[in-house]
Amino acid sequence: MKLKKILGWSSALCLCATIVQAQETNEVEQLKRQMQQLQESFAKQQAGQQKQIEALTKKLDALTTQQQTAQSGGNQPPSAVTSGQIKELNDKVDSVLESQKKVHPGEFNPAIGVVGETVFSYRSKGSVATGSDRPGGFDVWQRSVELNIAASVDPFAKGWIVANASADSATSEATFGIEEAALQTTSLPGNLTLTAGRFFGEFGRLSYIHDHELPFVNRPVVLDHYIGGESRTDGLQVNWLPPINHYVSLTLGVGDQMGGDAGPNNPGTFRGFNEVNFWGRLSTYFDLTPNWQLEAGVSGLWNPKTDDRGGVLVQPNGSTLTERERRIAGIDWKVSYVPLQNNQFRSFTWGNELLYSDNRYLIDPNGSLDPANPTGTAGWPTLDGDELNGRVGSFGGYSYVNYKWSRQWSAGFLFDYMQNAQNHSDETYAYSPFVTFALSHWNQLRLEYTHTQHNAMSGLKPDDAIYLQWAWIIGAHSHGWQQR
Secondary structure: OOOHHHHHHHHHHHHHHHHHHHHHHHHHHHHHHHHHHHHHHHHHHHHHHHHHHHHHHHHHHHHHHHHHHOOOOOOOOOOOOHHHHHHHHHHHHHHHHHHHHOOOOOOOEEEEEEEEEEEEEEEEEEEEEEHOOOOOEEEEEEEEEEEEEEEEEEEEEEEEEEEEEEOOOOOOEEEEEEEEEEEEEEOOOOOOEEEEEEEEEEOOOOOOOOHHHHHOOOOOOHHHHHHHHOOOEEEEEEEEOOOOOOOOEEEEEOOOOOOOHHHHHOOOOOOOOHOOEEEEEEEEEEEOOOEEEEEEEEEEEEEEOOOOOOEEEEEOOOOOOEEEEEEEEEEEEEEEEOOOOOOOOOOOEEEEEEEEEEEEEEEOOOOOOOOOOOOOOOOOOOOOOOHHHEEEEEEEEEEEEEOOOOOOOOEEEEEEEEEOOEEEEEEEEEEEEEEEEEOOOEEEEEEEEEEEOHHHHHHOOOOEEEEEEEEEEOOOOOOOOOOO
16 A cells, blocks of 8 residues: 555656646747747847847846756756746847837937038238128137938938028128928839939039038139029939949939029019029049049039029129020039948048039120119110120139048148139139047047139229138938048
């Protein structure tokens, strides 16, 4: 009888041990399946969660080893501590899975950033002698404070707003305006991209670049004079990347203006289709060697009927011009040295752009005629129409080099030349050596010396200036300090 009881208790103990082991084995298998799902789900998550998975996996491997040791005839049965550890690990896995379902508070908020730019300067001549809108002598100018807001609108489009405040040269009061407010598609077929709203039209190399992104302090004089500063427009622009192995980009646009300083054309009470601006750009890229690259492009701008863009233009001799048609053509190229090794510390850029302005004007030799009423003012009917219309062709361009020899230091030289778009005999040229020190990716200083020379026809005096530009970025910023 005692033998039967002993055998019975032994059988019961063995059965219990088998059940416990089977339960723990099922828990381990279930845990493995959860871990596999977790690993697949967390493949695209942050590194911190990945580390947590790895830690849990190590614990699971240790417990599995203990299970295998017990099942292989070890003299120690599975302990209650092991079961508790498995339960604790299950709870941790469940908590991590639950955290995936939570939405981060700022997940749907747009990216927001601010750019500040202050320019300290000293100029040898006053504003009357140089024709500048900034005073001579010592000057501090908060050139811009720029607010950037950007986000995806939906899976098919993204939008952005750039608001800018700049100090007025006369009153020092900040004027606030919207530089950009545009929508751009991201999933049109045929490698097409459509941009609409207020934006910088793609013309040339640096016209659609913000001031703080330029590789030097001031925008070349030819861009200020021919384009009107930044190529801001309210319009529509289409970009197409042909489906070929070599990179080629074609951009076509239409808008009510081209240039931030000039403002929109004055169409009166009715604007015809020939009164808007049309522009285009064709660009490409070549790898000359593994370390040397070439970018090149051609651009064109045409406004068939400007309808007095910029008003009556008074010349030094007293005559006046009224713009009637605007034409600009340009060619640009950039050669870059970006070594495969140490490209964060060393680089070289040589950038160039040549522009040709071929504008048509209504000419008033003595400034006595009224362009707003050409048929009703005395004197106009006595002149032949061909004599009133003049064509002025002018050239301008710039060339610069920039060499970076460390992560923080770079230096370069800019030369720019321009024939006045209203009188090609009026010439201006300037040269500017500059050096840039980047305190960090978001904070940089640039020191520049500029000598500007005018010919006698303009009546302006030569000028020497020293500029110190301090620019910084906080928050998100889409363009940042790009290599131009």
